Amino acid sequence: MPNISKRGTQMPASPIRRLVPYAEEAKDRGVKVYHLNIGQPDIKTPDVAIAAMHNLDLPVIEYSHSAGIETYRKKLVKHYKGIGVNININQLMVTTGGSEAISLAFLSCLDPGDEVIVPEPFYANYYGFASSTGVKVVPVISDIDTGFALPSFSEIEKLVTKKTKALFICNPNNPTGYLYSREELEQLKKMVLKHNLYLLSDEVYREFCYDDAEHISVMELEGLSEHAVMIDSVSKRYSECGLRIGMLVTRNARIIETAMKFAQARLSPPSLGQIAAEASLETPDSYFKQVNAEYHKRRNFLVEKLNQIPGVFTPMPKGAFYTVARLPVDDADKFCQWILSDFSYKNQTVMMAPASGFYITPGKGKQEVRIAYVLNIEDLSKAIQTLEKGLEAYPGRV
Structure with missing residues (x-):
């Protein structure tokens, strides 16, 4: 056998x-x-998304562009601008869920054997994505008794080696619900620039912040155009987990260019999911x-x-x-x-x-x-x- x-x-x-x-x-x-x-x-799920699927009038359900339907991407640019993330249509890709966006980020930014530093505990599938791409996860240990707060940044910096290529955070965090402050993100930014690393940020829960807490995207931090990569998804935001539509967002043109080659190999993200996700952008506040x-x-x-x-x-x-x-x-x-x-x-x-x-x-x-x-x-x-x-x-x- x-x-x-x-x-x-x-x-x-x-x-x-x-x-x-x-x-x-x-x-x-x-x-x-x-x-x-x-x-x-x-x-x-928002009524506008359900209506878009009920009222679908297509003679053929065809492939979309490998980066996603153009009208959807244009509307996403406008959507992101509304939350303080200024990008253009060439700085985002629609993916098959946030899961594929993470895999594409790993495949485009890291080689087999490279290391990514991730605060622990972390979304279990990160380790799965890392394993499938040959990337080594290096954990930053946090503790339940401190509310899973990060240790000192000097302790985190000790984990950086010659093989370290990226820091990866989830903000707000799955599984802990931890929310990063602007001060913490600025500290991570300094570390990323000092060691020439990528800063990957899974932000699929950004609408779910409580007690008047503010969500800060890594895409809002100045000076990280070549370093910051945002992972996004419609799954939680619109209660559309089954659509399998996510986004990879970065101003680094080489990452987009590289990810596109992997995306072309899988042809396109789900067309029906994109239609419903595009309609979801009209969801009222x-x-x-x-x-x-x-x-x-x-x-x-x-x-x-x-x-x-x-x-x-x-x-x-x-x-x-x-x-x-x-x-x-x-x-x-x-x-x-x-x-x-x-x-x-x-x-x-x-x-x-x-x-x-x-x-x-x-x-x-x-x-x-x-x-x-x-x-x-x-x-x-x-x-x-x-x-x-x-x-x-x-x-x-x-």
């Missing part, structure tokens, strides 16, 4: 999705499963205000209820719609599987993402889970009550 590739064996399984078989088995038993494991909002207010309420409710459970602690996230919680268990991976396979309360259970999958530092996140507050407060309340009862019954409670 031929061997599987080393790349394939090294590719990590998703901590977000690998417990799906246990959730499916629970559902087959008639148990209600509350999905707190994945960032799939229950928020309604009232939609975002309502969505932000809803997530704000959910966050406050979830954090308060979690911290009332004996032995549980979670900091207050400033953005996105996730929080990382520390549980009084011996092993969060075992607990997340157990609560699906061996436990139910009032014929219901909870699916969470073990946080160990968001770390690559051995031993980190062993007692932590990522919880997505993408359910309405009534369902969140039932889910947290079920979690509390599960913790009481779990044989590995500590």
Whole structure:
């Protein structure tokens, strides 16, 4: 039998999705499963996007330009200008989700064996994208007890080697909800310029900032035209995860030119997704205000209820719609599987993402889970009550 590739064996399984078989088995038993494991909002997709798909009048669904439909890209330029990011149509590419934008950034900016410094915990698929492109992830360790704040920049700078080619942040952060201040971004900018690095920034959650906190894009920082790369997506902003439409944005012409060669090899991003995403740019501001207010309420409710459970602690996230919680268990991976396979309360259970999958530092996140507050407060309340009862019954409670 031929061997599987080393790349394939090294590719990590998703901590977000690998417990799906246990959730499916629970559902087959008639148990209600509350999905707190994945960032799939229950928020309604904007009417303008749904209408664009219903009213589609095309004789042929054809390939688009490899960089995306031109009318969509032109409207994106106007959209970005409205949030303080001034670019032209040649400085962005439409991609197959934010996922492809990250892969294209890695493929265009780093060679196999190069290093990218990433604050930890980080979105688990970053490691998957890095593994598939031969890039080494170097973690900057942050801690739940400090709200996942960055360590001193002198400590981060110690991680820079001759192989370091980029810093990669997620702002606001998935899985922690951490939001970078302007001062922190300016410090990162100094480090990037000093060591001639790229600064990659995943900003797909920028609309989800709370307590009057301000989101600052790396594209707003002066002096980074050749260094800054922004990753974007419609998935969370418009509750359109299934469209698979993302964006790669940079003023560095060589990155766009290089990424275009990879993009041409995959032909084009999804045409139907682009049509709906283009229509979504007409979404009224009232939609975002309502969505932000809803997530704000959910966050406050979830954090308060979690911290009332004996032995549980979670900091207050400033953005996105996730929080990382520390549980009084011996092993969060075992607990997340157990609560699906061996436990139910009032014929219901909870699916969470073990946080160990968001770390690559051995031993980190062993007692932590990522919880997505993408359910309405009534369902969140039932889910947290079920979690509390599960913790009481779990044989590995500590």
